[in-house]
Every structure is written in C-alpha cells, then in structure tokens.
Amino acid sequence: MALLPDNSEIDYNLLVSVLSGTASPEEVALVTAWAKQSTANRELYFRVKDLLDLERAGERQLDVEARWQEVAAQLPRRRANWLKYAAMVAVLLLAGGTAFYFGTRGQEQEVHIAVGGSSTVQLKVLPDGTKVWLKGGSSLRYKPSFGKTDREIHITGTAYLDVEKSALPFVAHTGQIDVTVLGTAFTLHESAVIVTQGKVRTQAGERAITVRPNERARLMPGGVLEKDQVNAQLFGAWRDGDYKFDNTTLAEIKDVLTSNYGYQVEIHRPEAFEGATISGRIAMENEQTVKEVLAAMLQAHIEKTGNKFIIQPK
Secondary structure, X not given: OOOOOOHXXXXXXXXXXXXXXXXXXXXXXXHHHHHHHOHHXXXXXXXXXXXXXXXXXXXXXXXXXXXXXXXXXXXXXXXXOHHHHHHHHHHHHHOOOEEEEEEEEOOEEEEEEEEOOOOOEEEEEOOOOOEEEEEOOOEEEEOOOEOOOEXXXXXXXXXXXXXXXXXXXXXXXXXXXXXXXXXOEEEEOOOEEEEEEOOEEEEEXXXXXXXXXXXXXXEEOOOEEEEXXXXXXXXXXXXXXXXXXXXXXXXXXXXXXXXXXXXXEEXXXXXXXXXXXXXXXXXXXXXXXXHHHHHHHHOEEEEEEOOEEEEEEO
C-alpha cells in the first residue's frame, strides 16, 4: 500500500510550510516520505523550493508569480488527515536504508540525508552538481541555500566527493577536520582525507596543510595533522568494489580494510608474508568476496570474527 499515492495527495500549503521551516515534525516526515516516492515528486518539491528562494531574493523579473500558479495547479489547496500516516512514516524512516528529511536549526532550515545498513552506498547529487557517495552509517547535512550563497556541508561517517567547479569555495566539515576544496575528488572520513584528484586544504585546530593526489592527511592522537603517501584509488573503492592493486603490500591492504570497512586486522606470523605484494584489478563487492580474493592472492587463510579480520599463512 502506498504511503501517499501520487501528487494529488500532497497539500500545497503543507509543502510550503515545510519549505518555510514552520511545519511540525510530523508534517516534515510526511512530506519527506512523499518526496522519496518518485522522481516526479522530488522534482516538484524542488520546483516549489526554488520559487520560494526566488521570492525571498525578490527576483520579480523572473515572473515568480506566474511560476507559482503553474506549480500550484499541480497541487490541491486542501488539508488531509496527515496524522493517520505518522506511524507508517516512522516505520519507513527507522527501517534502514536512506532517510531523507528536512529539519530546522534555530531559524535555519537544513537538509539531512542519512544512510543506514553497513553495506549500503548512496549517491547524492547536490544542487551545484557535486556528487557525494555516502557509506552506510553516514550522513550529510547542508542548507537549502547551498550553491546560491555558499557551498558548505557537514559529513558524519565516510563519504567520497566529486566536487563541481565553482567560484564559490566548497567546504566540508566532519567535526574533527575542515576541508576546503581546491580541486575535485577525495575520500573523507571524520578524521582523515585522501585525495584522488586535484588538491584540498585540510585544517584541524590551528594547523592547515595542502593534500594532493595519492596523499592522505590524518588527525593523529594529540590532535596533530600528519600526511603520508597512499594509493588513493584503493581508499575510494568501497563505492563500487573496483579495486586496482599495484604491488600492494600486506601492510597497505590492512590499512585499506580498516579505512574502507572499519575492520580490525590481525596478521599472524607476519614474517611469512615478508615481501609479498598483489597486483591487478579485482571486483570485491561484499565481505565474502573480500575474504576469498585476498585469501587466494596472498595464499593465506582469512577468518572473520565479529569486526576482526585474522590473516595467517596456510
């Protein structure tokens, strides 16, 4: 049974209320569920949002009033009994997958996207064209005015960003580090950034460093930013499982498994793997494949217990 069957079931006044930041949490959840149901609903949502932005900016030369009438014609001006759907919406938002919702912070409206499920990867295209891949357990937050007056986002967890070029600077915050983009593509963790293309400025406290392709900046114990060389492609391969190994050592594999999947990695009898490297392009799309591929290439026995990977010679 559909939650909100089609556009005729959304209320024009309710949609404007949510976009204006004056709606109740229940109303916000209902509009969120409706927007998630189809591409048409999302397009309609953003058309109304754009019109509100134009009105706030006073851009009457664009004939905002006429465009209001065009959009409004697709929505009935009536109130429905929205609360009867509230329990269904709560189940939808808590059941996992992607939760897409709009909240307020003081008087400032924000857009939130949260991705559930440890193996889930969600692609989000921001209003400026920037692509953000979010890993399961991660979230993204930005203002609806993003791309018009600023390009600033907040990330929790792990994300890969391919930033669209613009005159506006792009800034990503994790709570531990701040990244100002001078280039294009990078992986972002809460305490680390790994650059694939271009360059970024990374700051923690008073210390700021520039990070270039195949470099990683990490916030170390004591709050010190350090930079090292890595194969950036491997650290972003969690998006699609496309790994390109190039004389990759076991120590590097351990680092990648920890960074990409949060695994604790133990290596038993490491002397047996001394000098061992792996090369080649390999698809590793899930945990079972990771175990099987690495075991074959390293000629090792790999066991997973809880969140721990144990690698030992055969």
